[in-house]
Amino acid sequence: MIAEIWFDLFNSQVPGLVFSVLVPLLFLIFLVRDREAKAILGYFAWGIFSVILAYILNNRLRLAPNQAVRLSQDIAPIVEETLKALPLLFLARHLASSRNLILTSAMASGIGFSIQETLFYLNQLPQLTSLTDLVPILLRTVTTCLMHGMATAIIGYGLMMTIENRLLRIPMLSGLLAVAVTIHSIYNVLINTRLAIFALLMPAILYLIGLLLTQEPDKEEITCPPVNP
Amino acid sequence: MRKTSAWLQASPNDERILWFLLAFSIGFTFIFFPANYPIQRESLTSIFDIVFLAVCFSATGLTLFRAAKNRRTDALLCGSLGLASISLGNLYLLLMTLVGREVVTLSVGHYAQMCCYLFFIAALQAEKSLVSRFDKIFATAISMTALVFTFFVAWAVMLDDQVIMSWSNALLDVMGITASLSLAFEKKRLPFAWAMAVLFFLDGIDFILPFYVVRLLIASVSPPIYAGLGLIFLTSARRHVQKEPGI
Numbered sequence: 179m180i181a182e183i184w185f186d187l188f189n190s191q192v193p194g195l196v197f198s199v200l201v202p203l204l205f206l207i208f209l210v211r212d213r214e215a216k217a218i219l220g221y222f223a224w225g226i227f228s229v230i231l232a233y234i235l236n237n238r239l240r241l242a243p244n245q246a247v248r249l250s251q252d253i254a255p256i257v258e259e260t261l262k263a264l265p266l267l268f269l270a271r272h273l274a275s276s277r278n279l280i281l282t283s284a285m286a287s288g289i290g291f292s293i294q295e296t297l298f299y300l301n302q303l304p305q306l307t308s309l310t311d312l313v314p315i316l317l318r319t320v321t322t323c324l325m326h327g328m329a330t331a332i333i334g335y336g337l338m339m340t341i342e343n344r345l346l347r348i349p350m351l352s353g354l355l356a357v358a359v360t361i362h363s364i365y366n367v368l369i370n371t372r373l374a375i376f377a378l379l380m381p382a383i384l385y386l387i388g389l390l391l392t393q394e395p396d397k398e399e400i401t402c403p404p405v406n407p
Numbered sequence: 408m409r410k411t412s413a414w415l416q417a418s419p420n421d422e423r424i425l426w427f428l429l430a431f432s433i434g435f436t437f438i439f440f441p442a443n444y445p446i447q448r449e450s451l452t453s454i455f456d457i458v459f460l461a462v463c464f465s466a467t468g469l470t471l472f473r474a475a476k477n478r479r480t481d482a483l484l485c486g487s488l489g490l491a492s493i494s495l496g497n498l499y500l501l502l503m504t505l506v507g508r509e510v511v512t513l514s515v516g517h518y519a520q521m522c523c524y525l526f527f528i529a530a531l532q533a534e535k536s537l538v539s540r541f542d543k544i545f546a547t548a549i550s551m552t553a554l555v556f557t558f559f560v561a562w563a564v565m566l567d568d569q570v571i572m573s574w575s576n577a578l579l580d581v582m583g584i585t586a587s588l589s590l591a592f593e594k595k596r597l598p599f600a601w602a603m604a605v606l607f608f609l610d611g612i613d614f615i616l617p618f619y620v621v622r623l624l625i626a627s628v629s630p631p632i633y634a635g636l637g638l639i640f641l642t643s644a645r646r647h648v649q650k651e652p653g654i
Contacts, residue, residue: 239565244512252514253565260561335475339484345543348550349529350485352557353492356522360495363515364502371506391475 183234192233195297200226214279221265221283225290225330228261229298232291235261255362259355262287262326263333277338281388284334285327292326317378318369324381325365329358331388421469422645425638428462432630440627453504455626456497462630463494466637473644482530482599486640489526490633496520512567521560521572524579524610525553527603530640531586534596545589552582576614583607599639606632 187193200223207219235257240249266284296319306312336354340347361380368377435458470487496519503510510516532546556575563571587604590596609625609632 242566244567248512248567251508252512252567255515256518256561256565336488343533345546345550346485346529346532349525349532349553350488352553353488353522353525353529355557355561356519356525357488357492357495360492360499360515360519364495364499367506367508368502373502373506 183238186237187230187234190233191301192230192294192298195301196226196230196294199294199297214276217279217283218286222286222290224265225262225287225292225326226294228258228264228287228291229294231261232258250366251363255359255366258291258326259329259333259358259362262291262330263351263355263358266330266334266337277341280338280341281331281334284337285331288327288330289323291330292323295326296322321365321378321381324385325362328381328384328388329362332358332361335388335391421473422638422641425466425469425634425641428465429631429634429638432458432462432634436627436631440624455623455630456501459626459630459633460494460497460501462634463490463497466634467491467494470637470640473641481644482533483640483644485526485530485533486636489523489530490637492519492523492526493633496523513564513569513572515564517572518560518564521576521579522557524583524607525557527606528553528579528583528586531583531590531600531603534590534599549582549586552578556582573614576610580607580611580614584611599643602632602636602639606636 203219203223203226207216207223210216210219232254236249236254239253239257240246245253263284265287266280299318300315303315306315333351333354336350337347340350361384365377365380368374368380439454467487467490470483471491474484474487496516499514499516499519500510503514503516528549532549535542535546556579559571559575559578562568563575584604584607587600587607590600591604593600609628613621613625
């Protein structure tokens, strides 16, 4: 089975595309001294690398009978969201001092993944003949990138909110994984239908909500007791 | 001490909207259930599904934004995320119908519908004060069961395995009822704990008795239950703030 997976992987363009971005990025990560920048770049690199794992898992899972038609709708979102978010648990343990860093790193992991996915997708398209051919590609790139970034950021948000309450962490993150998976799946389904406009708008709306929520609280603050000491 | 924006207190309008939604959904249930029960058409449950989606999205919007903006990690946030999760699950299934894809297998929509209960369990955990060692062991056990549950539900959806899904559902209902009953005799948490217990009980009934009448009954009582839950989350969050002297 391992030989089969190996053969499958190296017969595709995935490893080439991944390592062409990953290797230079790793050099940069080792050079950077700032701890936060290192974390963000590290998660970005993980997002890029996780494409390989997602490719292997998706390919294995679609081999079962009647599974190929369910791949983009029911299988890939679960596999991809889980892989992108997996190393965030490590971040919660070691970098809990900076709440926004968790959110940014989560988004970096999602964006890293989306860049590779888009490269893979673009590689399969025929050559562009005019500038107008670029518009749908750009539109898809922007929305895919935001969708992947925001889906992982949702899980990062859960982690950020449960730093002080560890007992809530597992149910909360498991639930948020389901929310991220559903958003991802809705995007994958709608993008090829007459309701594609909703798929294109959804990541942008999520991003705007994210921007609103990460703003600092109002100046005229009042103090209230910790809700669950 | 945690800081909270002043606008958290200005919630009477939100509560009024939720009271209205509750009254509307109760009225809808009382009128439509007796009228539709004798017809016994599968399509009728979808009318309740649409009303349910509208009620859930409104309750989510009102509770989630307030919770997230104020960085609350209590029952308000967990509960509102639960409402968001079930709304998304239902929206997914509705969108599938709209784009002409019949959902005949287990789908991500079912996954989201199931996982909303994880948020409600988290909300119950957030309300519980961990005093004794037993409380902490109980909370850890709930967390571990939630992890196992998530794994099995994701696995069931990916492989379209109805048996694993059903047993995971049963496990979740038992876990939810246990967590609800552990709070059910605390005076301040009485409405919340019993609303949750009813929710998990109904889900369990749906699992044990998969008949049309039961499904229609559960579909018809769901909108008022979820509107009520939104109201409970919002009022309990407001009470937390009002308790602080000087506010």
